[in-house]
Amino acid sequence: MNRLKKAVNIFSKLSPFEVIDTAIILGSGLASENFPFIKIEKVIKFNEIPYLKNSTVKGHNSEFIFGKFKDKNIVIQSGRLHLYENFSLFEIGLPIAIYGEKKTKNLIITNAAGGINVELEAGDIMMIEDHINLQGVNILTEYQPSFIDMTNAYSTTHFEILRKEFNLKKGVYIGVRGPSYETPAEIKAFKILGADAVGMSTVQEVILANYYKINVIGLSMITNKASGMQKALSHTEVIETGKKSKEKLYAIIERVLDLL
Ligand code: HPA
Numbered sequence: 001m002n003r004l005k006k007a008v009n010i011f012s013k014l015s016p017f018e019v020i021d022t023a024i025i026l027g028s029g030l031a032s033e034n035f036p037f038i039k040i041e042k043v044i045k046f047n048e049i050p051y052l053k054n055s056t057v058k059g060h061n062s063e064f065i066f067g068k069f070k071d072k073n074i075v076i077q078s079g080r081l082h083l084y085e086n087f088s089l090f091e092i093g094l095p096i097a098i099y100g101e102k103k104t105k106n107l108i109i110t111n112a113a114g115g116i117n118v119e120l121e122a123g124d125i126m127m128i129e130d131h132i133n134l135q136g137v138n139i140l141t142e143y144q145p146s147f148i149d150m151t152n153a154y155s156t157t158h159f160e161i162l163r164k165e166f167n168l169k170k171g172v173y174i175g176v177r178g179p180s181y182e183t184p185a186e187i188k189a190f191k192i193l194g195a196d197a198v199g200m201s202t203v204q205e206v207i208l209a210n211y212y213k214i215n216v217i218g219l220s221m222i223t224n225k226a227s228g229m230q231k232a233l234s235h236t237e238v239i240e241t242g243k244k245s246k247e248k249l250y251a252i253i254e255r256v257l258d259l260l
Contacts, residue, residue, distance in 0.1 A: 006050050007094055008101045014048060016041045016066050017073035020104045022260060023214075024076045025095075027111035027201060029242025030221060030249060031061045031078040037254035038067030038074050046079070052094050053087065055079045064095075069257045075099075082201055083135055084179035089142035093208045097143060100212025106260050107209050108253055110219045112242050113199035114181070114226035114233070116191050117171055121222065123245040124169055125252060127162065128154050128218030131203050132174040132195055139204040140211060153210050154218050158259045166252050171196025173220055175203030184228025198226055217256055221249055 026032075034040075046052045046062040054062035057079075065076040077095055081087040099107065113126070120126060130153065140146055162168040174190050176182065178200035182190070190198055197220045209216050223241040224233055 003051050003090070004094070004097055004101070007052065008098050010049055011098050012102070014044050015075070019073060020075050020099060020102050021072040022074050022106040022108060022257060023099045023104050024074065024108040024253060025080055025110060025205065026076060026078050027080060027221070029112060029223070029239035030110055030246050032246065032250075035065065035067070035076060035250065037250055037257060038069050038076065040065055040067040042066045049094070049098070051091065053081065053091060055081055056085050057082070072257065074257070080201060080205070083137070083177050083204070084200055089137060089139045089204065092204055093139045093143055096205050096208040096212070100209070100214060104214055106215045106217065108217045108219065108256055109202055109205060109209075110221060110249065111173075111199045111202045112223045112238050113173060113197040113220040114224050115197055115222040115229070116187055116226045117196040118229070120169060120171070120197060120225070122224050122241050124222040125166070125245075125249055126169040126171050126197055126220040126222060127156055127159050128173045128202070128220055129156050129170050130154060130172045131206060132172060132193060133203040133207070135175050135177045135203060137204070139208050143208060144211060146211060148211050150207070150210060153206055154216050158256060161259065162252060162255060165255065166248065168252065173202060173218065174198050176200055181233045182227045187226045187228050197222060219249065219252065221245060
């Protein structure tokens with residue numbers, strides 16, 4: 001039995017749901033003990049799934065939280081694995097591949113990001129309309145060499161409603177490898193390339209989600225202004241801003257679940 005099949009089998013055994021309607025990935029500092037938008041039924045750790053490991057990063061919980069939103073089956077993935085932790089592409093993509101194999105319809109993917117566009121302030125939330133993959137790898141080399149279309153990699157269908165209700169912003173996310181933050185020169189270059197926000201995750205997961213034809217809604221929590229646009233950056237600041245602003249993110253997620 002191949003690794004993916006094995007992982008999907010165990011996930012299916014542990015999951016209280018036969019089908020999952022929406023998976024939600026919560027990034028750095030965006031997890032919580034309680035999620036006001038779902039009724040929790042079961043929690044499992046990443047490492048209960050074969051080949052999946054727990055994250056090594058502070059602020060990442062490494063849990064799948066299964067719960068109901070109205071009559072919909074939801075799984076919240078609290079934490080994720082990153083390239084900068086030296087996890088393989090297989091490990092980074094495994095949760096997405098599981099959702100894909102389980103025919104999950106929607107993925108709400110969140111991250112913490114630095115604001116490059118001057119209009120983005122710490123605490124703002126940006127809907128991702130497109131990305132630039134600057135991680136030097138592509139996850140489909142690991143999963144399925146395949147020339148998939150990435151023209152509409154992210155859905156922005158509900159942006160107008162969310163903009164009016166939550167002052168949501170919209171922009172392009174550039175994914176880097178990390179773990180060092182960027183230099184001011186890199187941020188200037190990214191701006192010229194067309195990026196509005198920068199982070200160290202998301203792009204590989206979204207490529208794989210598109211391979212599986214999962215509808216992707218991307219939300220970046222702007223935790224700081226990017227390098228060179230404020231005083232020096234610290235991981236503690238990123239986590240703290242995430243914690244302070246996550247109630248707003250949860251409210252947006254709840255509204256998105258309502259709209260889907
Ligand atoms: N750069 C990269 N990743 C990040 C940042 C940043 O400024 N803030 C939060 N994640």
